[in-house]
Amino acid sequence: MPKFAANLSMLFTEAPFLDRFALAREAGFDGVEFLFPYACEAQQITERLRRHQLELVLHNLPPGDWAAGDRGMACDPRRVEEFRAGVALGLEYATELGTPRLHCMAGIVPPGLDPARARDTYLDNLRYAADQCRPHGIALMIEPINHFDMPGYFLNHSWQARELITASGCDNVFLQYDIYHMQRMEGELVNTIRANLPLIGHMQLADTPGRHEPGTGEINYRFLFQQLDAMGYQGWIGCEYVPQGDTASGLRWRAALTA
Numbered sequence: 001m002p003k004f005a006a007n008l009s010m011l012f013t014e015a016p017f018l019d020r021f022a023l024a025r026e027a028g029f030d031g032v033e034f035l036f037p038y039a040c041e042a043q044q045i046t047e048r049l050r051r052h053q054l055e056l057v058l059h060n061l062p063p064g065d066w067a068a069g070d071r072g073m074a075c076d077p078r079r080v081e082e083f084r085a086g087v088a089l090g091l092e093y094a095t096e097l098g099t100p101r102l103h104c105m106a107g108i109v110p111p112g113l114d115p116a117r118a119r120d121t122y123l124d125n126l127r128y129a130a131d132q133c134r135p136h137g138i139a140l141m142i143e144p145i146n147h148f149d150m151p152g153y154f155l156n157h158s159w160q161a162r163e164l165i166t167a168s169g170c171d172n173v174f175l176q177y178d179i180y181h182m183q184r185m186e187g188e189l190v191n192t193i194r195a196n197l198p199l200i201g202h203m204q205l206a207d208t209p210g211r212h213e214p215g216t217g218e219i220n221y222r223f224l225f226q227q228l229d230a231m232g233y234q235g236w237i238g239c240e241y242v243p244q245g246d247t248a249s250g251l252r253w254r255a256a257l258t259a
């Protein structure tokens, strides 16, 4: 059975952020992830992780001004300094929290920017961030995101991520394969996961339409979980979905789809 981590930015939002760790433990999770820890002191989060004996599996580098529409900035040549400052802050948190994986968001392509320049900037920034992460044993994730939810986002396809990882030449850059985004962009889930398995450093899930619990949409999760086991995927799968009702009752899918 796959190892599921609770995404605390999406699950248990009935409670304030720091209280979600206890709820994840009560619901039987051993691992958690979240998008951004930066509104809290790192030490407050470490205390919750220890108190509830939870493994932190992933968080993101700072995304810029999320409320203003930023979704990272790694492809933007005008914001390289800001990107580097974000890497420093992300690493400050990651080293305190013991985060093994950091997701580096690509960003929305600025209007009028030549796509080749966006790609070169993203690659340079990835190499910089990967070099900063390496001494700490931290892996850098890149995640293709569907263009319906995030119009203009630079990275939308698994083949694009694969090409960038190869071009980066870095041994600590991996694919964050989010099943929800990839179903919306590509389908062909099992074959794509199998073909990219050595590059996949983390997975996430939700069903579609709606980005709700597995079993609420078109993805055959029972089959997919069996296939992941059969192909030997040993990593975490972050539960990154919008619960249809309350989080705890929505979690019945785990027993129903993995039995």
Ligand SMILES: O=C(O)[C@@H](O)C(=O)CO
Pocket (backbone or CB within 6 Å): 035, 060, 103, 105, 143, 145, 178, 181, 204, 240
């Ligand atoms: O899938 C997502 O949306 C997230 O994994 C993320 O990192 C950015 O929103």
Ligand SMILES: [Mg+2]
Pocket (backbone or CB within 6 Å): 143, 178, 204, 240
């Ligand atoms: Mg995701």
